[in-house]
Amino acid sequence: MENVVANSAALGAVVGLILALTGAGGAILAVPLLLFVLHLSVAQAAPVALLAVGLSAAVGALLGLRAGIVRYRAALLMAVSGTLFSPVGLWFAHRLPNGPLTLLFAAVLAFVALRMFRQAAGSGTARVADAGQSVQPCQLDNRSGRFVWTASCSRALALSGVSAGFLSGLLGVGGGFVIVPALKKATNAPLHTIMATSLAVITLVSASGVVSTAIAGHMNWQVGMPFAAGAVLAMLGGRLVASRLSGARLQQGFAVVAGLIAIGMVAKVVMSA
Template sequence: MDVPALPPLLAAVLAAPQLGLTLALGAAVGVIMALTGAGGGILAVPLLVFGLHLPLQQAAPTGLIAVGTAAALAAVLGLREGIVRYRAAGFMSAFGMATAPAGVWLAARLPAVPMLLGFSGLLLWVAWRSLRAAPPGDAAPPEHLPCRLDPAQGRLRWTGRCARALGATGLTSGLLSGLFGVGGGFVIIPALQHVSNLDLRSIQATSLAVIALVSASGVVAASASGALPWAVAIPFGAGAVVALLAARVLARRLHPGHLRRAFGLLTLVVALMMIARAFGWRIG
């Protein structure tokens, strides 16, 4: 009896020479996303560049697969817990999905070295924000925030200022998502902390919902342009999803401040490695 042939894509995945490493790198992204709600996306691309030696133009959409899939799963779990602000997430996503294809278009046309240096600069900014201690009184009084939670209804009060702040956040995260393959959580989370009085768990869950939707837009655009190596993207994404589920329990037991500083130090090291890569240094 003849054994049915495997579908070509599945056969390519199983035959990949670095399948185990790809799964492990994806798992690292999932763990970071579970612990920080944002950081997995910005570290997915460096892992692919250094671990699998993908060019940045292919690493970016591959990272989006893992980030978007894991974020979608986490967002569904957040919806079940009632901590996702789905109206705000949908509003930001609409703007982000409009600009993500533009970022993909730019990424396919920019030279490799400027892209690497631009991504390194982004990493340095994220590291600085993560390591920087917020000064006392840094947060605005709740009555001055553009997006305030109505304690009676448990919903955000929508104003013109709130809509403009959320729209600008969505536009920025979408463009960076398409350009560098990052989820955009490093933009969304600080923005929501700055303009709203939502608690951190709600901010992280809402950010993940936006990441899932915006990443889908970037993945579609990258796939249409032929820049997405599916044989790598599928196991990378699978590793991220499994690890995210496993690490959610650990995330509840660790102090957010310690996580933020550890993530900042890791991001700083990766930024310096990306700068070295831009000037010709190679690993392996």
């Protein structure tokens, strides 16, 4: 019992530190760590990871709300859409065999790793190029600082919420790797607003997944609580040193590690087949 609690808290601290140093995308490593170290299945690890991701994101979202940079109406629309589809992903997670589910997670992890490495290497050039191609459907009002709501804006945000919600239930990921690019593509909001709004969405969608899992009796609280506590505490501590380190180099390092873990997950499935 004591070993399980200590190992869970230590793993959570690793995830929290990665979150602080690399951003929301680092949370995707929570499930692989639980798979390799505590030998959980994807269906068992996903709710535990979601609990830690949700609580960690909540801290960042509260800080964003305090600073007035969260676009809460957009976050609410995306969260409602995601909440409706999170139980669908959860339903599939408990019915798919562990092998195919692990391979799917490895594919998503490899995709995130590749995109993060390319973004860190190319930095802001892609953002400038994308911005010049077309006018985003969600435009900020210069006077109020809020979005001008249109049908295309609502549709774009709702669809990204659906994707994030389904993946959060299926794989136990917060969905930041879906939400942040979607907000960049659909809105002209500055990056700090996008990140804060994304954290608010992750908090709400993760909460729905955790509640659904708890009601169904599939949450491993013995692992989940110390894991989440370790993640939140380490994230808060990591924020103190994150600004002193090179963000691009950290993201590239994370991308390499994530890519290697994705290969390891595939190898594990192949070897156990």
